Amino acid sequence: MSENLSLSPAAFGLAAGLFYLGYILTEVPSNIALRRYGARRWIARIMISWGAITMLTMFVNTPESLYVARFLLGIAEAGFYPGILFWMSFWLPSRSLTRAYSLFQLGIPISLAIGSLVTAQLLRMDGLAGIHGWQWVFLIEGGAAVLMGLFTLKYMANSPAEAKWLSQEEKQILSEALSQDAAAVHEDDSGHSKALRQVFTSGAAWAYSACFLFMMIGFWTVTYWLPQILQDRLQVDTVQAGVLSAVPWVISGLSLLIVSKRIENGASLERSMVGVLFFCAIGFALSSLASSATVAFIGLCMAACIQAAVPLLFSFPSRHFDGARAAVALAMVNSVGSLGGFIGPVLLGWMKGATGSNQAGLLAMAGAFVIAGIIAAILPKILRAAKAKTSAQP
Numbered sequence: 001m002s003e004n005l006s007l008s009p010a011a012f013g014l015a016a017g018l019f020y021l022g023y024i025l026t027e028v029p030s031n032i033a034l035r036r037y038g039a040r041r042w043i044a045r046i047m048i049s050w051g052a053i054t055m056l057t058m059f060v061n062t063p064e065s066l067y068v069a070r071f072l073l074g075i076a077e078a079g080f081y082p083g084i085l086f087w088m089s090f091w092l093p094s095r096s097l098t099r100a101y102s103l104f105q106l107g108i109p110i111s112l113a114i115g116s117l118v119t120a121q122l123l124r125m126d127g128l129a130g131i132h133g134w135q136w137v138f139l140i141e142g143g144a145a146v147l148m149g150l151f152t153l154k155y156m157a158n159s160p161a162e163a164k165w166l167s168q169e170e171k172q173i174l175s176e177a178l179s180q181d182a183a184a185v186h187e188d189d190s191g192h193s194k195a196l197r198q199v200f201t202s203g204a205a206w207a208y209s210a211c212f213l214f215m216m217i218g219f220w221t222v223t224y225w226l227p228q229i230l231q232d233r234l235q236v237d238t239v240q241a242g243v244l245s246a247v248p249w250v251i252s253g254l255s256l257l258i259v260s261k262r263i264e265n266g267a268s269l270e271r272s273m274v275g276v277l278f279f280c281a282i283g284f285a286l287s288s289l290a291s292s293a294t295v296a297f298i299g300l301c302m303a304a305c306i307q308a309a310v311p312l313l314f315s316f317p318s319r320h321f322d323g324a325r326a327a328v329a330l331a332m333v334n335s336v337g338s339l340g341g342f343i344g345p346v347l348l349g350w351m352k353g354a355t356g357s358n359q360a361g362l363l364a365m366a367g368a369f370v371i372a373g374i375i376a377a378i379l380p381k382i383l384r385a386a387k388a389k390t391s392a393q394p
Contacts, residue, residue, distance in 0.1 A: 001134040005063055013349020015066045016224040017342035022074025024335045024342075028196070030079025031086060031331035035324065039087040040156040042079070047149030049076040054142030058135035082330035085314060089326060090159045093177045097318050098269070101311035102260035109253035109307050112223065113246040115141070120242030195324035205329050207375065207382045208316050209336035214372035215277070215313065216340030217347075218284065218365040219306045222248070224345045226300065229358055233293045244297075248304035255305040263312070270380045273312040277373035280306045284366035288359045306369070309376075316379055344368070 002012055034042040053073045060066040088100050119137050126133030157163040160174040199205050226248065227241040236244065259272055283302025290296045317329040348361035 001132075004132060004134070005060065005066060007063055007066075009349045009353040010346075011063045011349075012228075013224075013345040013347070013352075015063065015070050016220075016345035016349075018067050018070040019074040019077075020220075020338045020341035022071040023078045023338050024074075026075050026078040027082070027335035027338065028328060028331040031082050031327050034079060034083045034086065035327050038158045039083065039090075040153065040158050043083060043087070043156065044149045044153035046077060046080045046083070047145050047152060050080070051142045051145030051147075051149060052076075054145060055139050057142070058131075058138040079331065082327075082334040085318070085330050086327045087158075089318070090178075091174065093180070094319060098263060098311060098315045099260060101314055101318075102256060102263075105307060105311045106253055106256050109249040109256065109304070113249035113253065116227075116242050116245035116249065120239045120245075123239050123242060195328045199321065199325055199328045199332055202329075204320060204382050204385075205317065205332055206336075207379060208313065208320075208329075209333045211372050211375040211379065212310075212313055212333050212337030213340045214368045214375070215306060215309060216337040217344040217368040218280065218303060218340075218372075219310075219344075220341040221344035221348050221361070221365050222300065222303055222306075225348055225358070226304075229287075229300065229362075230297070232358060233287075233296050235293075247297075248301040251301045252304040252307045255308040256311075259308040260311070269312055269315065270376070273309050273376045274373050276305060276309040276312075277369050277376055280304075280309075281366045281369035281373065284362050284369060288362035288366065303365070303369075309372075313376070316383055320383055340368075 001007070007015065030042075030046070050073065053069065053076050057066070057069045057073070060069050084104060085101060088097060088104070092100050119141070122137045122140060123133035125131070125136045128136070131139075160166055160171050160178075163171070166174075226245050227238070230236060230241040230244050231238070234241075234244065255276070259276060262272060263269055280303045283299040283305070286299030287296045287303065288299075290299060314330065314333070317333050318326065321329040344365065347364060348358065351361035351364065352358055
């Protein structure tokens with residue numbers, strides 16, 4: 001695609017990052033709309049529009065048209081991730097949310113691993129029916145999202161009460177568990193303005209958001225640049241790089257399972273999160289400084305394990321806020337974090353264009369993980385202070 005559209009490294013990074021500008025602008029409104037119109041309809045709308053714009057991206061023919069497509073895609077997808085997290089709070093008490101978030105998060109490295117393999121094969125269709133391989137990727141993978149959106153519209157339930165596949169006894173058990181949990185508070189729509197004000201003036205919410213921002217700077221850089229980094233370091237072609245790109249995400253998925261299991265067995269959530277972040281920082285440093293291509297690849301695999309820290313981070317706003325405030329807080333944290341999806345790829349693209357290599361950019365990503373780890377280390381204190389202040393208020 002870079003060759004067909006004459007994309008420089010900086011232009012590729014900008015195209016990757018522009019998605020997040022559209023995403024950030026509409027993230028909080030999208031999550032509020034989900035509460036108003038129901039998860040089933042809104043999540044389905046997101047997936048269908050997201051898939052349709054992905055399919056239309058096959059027709060871009062200049063860097064500028066790619067920029068527009070990426071920006072519109074961000075608007076279409078905004079609200080999906082925090083919306084799903086918020087929807088889960090209608091089904092599960094807060095004590096079960098960290099595990100649920102981890103299982104949901106597991107879908108990301110699995111999809112990235114499978115997607116890398118599928119994409120590699122679709123690229124082999126280059127020239128079929130006069131269509132480039134990258135165009136087949138957008139057409140087929142975007143179509144899959146549209147189909148899943150239609151499936152969601154038909155079968156998703158907004159809450160346990162609407163679930164036809166639950167027995168009456170099961171619905172009653174869930175209802176009782178949720179009624180005892182603060183995360184199950186459902187305020188009416190008139191509470192949105194108040195919720196926005198309370199969350200956006202909360203220092204704790206901004207601390208959670210800052211931590212996620214630096215986490216995502218590194219994560220999205222790995223996601224978008226991984227195939228090209230592998231081509232540079234391992235001297236492989238595009239298809240081979242696509243296949244090799246699956247390996248870090250498989251390891252990422254395993255790390256998520258391991259960390260989640262440790263949390264279930266009583267390990268400290270906060271210490272585990274800090275440990276994962278510094279582990280990932282070491283990985284980026286290795287991938288940058290190692291002379292051996294194999295060691296550099298191992299470092300990238302380590303950096304991809306950032307996925308294991310994401311559900312741990314989201315457990316903080318989920319435990320801190322309830323009702324409409326939870327919807328706003330989750331969207332806010334995800335929105336600010338998504339800014340990292342703009343900063344990271346653009347920064348690495350600019351640094352690669354300026355220096356001719358990925359070394360400086362990968363070191364910068366390692367620094368982002370270190371900053372996230374430092375912030376994560378003080379989040380428990382921030383959460384306790386915020387809750388104490390709330391409890392003291394009349």
